[in-house]
Amino acid sequence: MDVSYSDRLQKLPPYLFADLRRKMAEARRRGVKVLRIDIGDPDSPAPDPVVRELIRAIDDKEDPFRHRYGCDVPAEAFPEAVRSFYQRRWGVDLGGGQVVTTMGSKDAIVKLALGIMNPGEIGVAPQPGYPTYNIGHVFAGGSTYYVSLRKENGFLLDFEEIPADVRRAAKILWINYPNNPTTATATLEFFERAVEFGRRNDILIAHDSAYSENTYDGYVAPSILQVDGAADVAVEFFSLSKAFSMTGWRAGCVCGNPSAVRALQAVKENIDNGTLRAVQFAAARALNLAEELIPPINEIYRRRRDVVVDALNAAGWNLEKPQATIYVWAPVPEKYASAKSPSGAFVEELLEKTGVMVTPGRGYGPAGEGFFRISLTYPDDVLKEAMDRIIGIKE
């Protein structure tokens, strides 16, 4: 039997990286030493105290629930740690508001769409941007209206660009700062505008805060929930993945607008059975030790960011150092400007000639064209060698 993909799966845009993966395999077969610096998945392990807490909790014979469905036996320690973290970190009192324990943000982004969107409805998402916002809309039977993020606006979403008919129809608007892939940051004033836009147009504002803790040079990323009355119209997705090098653990939370939070929780109750209790305890430990655990992780990314940006700038790139995220977002060299897809042409040639694999901007939608993304989740010596190779093909 050969089952066919559902219509909804077929509606997803083609996986742009499949072709690059094939090219990477071919290059390897030719004996090229491929250096990947494209994927944003931390290379360092989760911090020791978090690992120790996981081991303690999974083998805690005093806890009869340790191997049970996580949804039925929530570890109160996690929502408590989230409340304390929001209070310490942003001065936000989550009060009696529900904290949804998620299996990381990706999963929850799709589940929120499933919980609030009907077939034919619209969600608004940034472009270039994380593809999962659109995937959620499509799986819910809806579609996406994209708003371009432009360099001249500091890659901030311009709410004025959203036409009146889209404002009337849209159910949800996604924003993400610090931003993947552009590395842009937003001020609290931007979040105030977002909340105001949501309130005026009756659109749920969903802030994806996946990189709020990956910050450098004293920059502190705000939370949308700091805005007065934000919970009337906004939800925030927080993830432990990048903040604590815990991508594989699948741990995060969603807080804010009570009806959106309830819808997400209801979808989860119907689809997943929650997060392993030991992961909940370990994630709580991470948040409770955030002030101690996060700075050493960020110091590694800051050092690598400097290696990458200094090398590119020495070769004439003229980049500012990103204050946040685990990426560097850079324009492709001028000589590719006339190609049909400058970022595609650059990335393919880079792979062919040097074996270095970066992410083409067009992978984040047409508005990402003209740029490429480097991830700082690779060892310093790999990044250094990759920079030497990239610089060699610039001219």
Ligand SMILES: Cc1ncc(COP(=O)(O)O)c(C=O)c1O
């Ligand atoms: C913008 C953004 N949001 C969400 C995620 C999902 O992270 P996780 O599901 O691990 O929390 C990522 C991961 O790369 C991301 O870049």
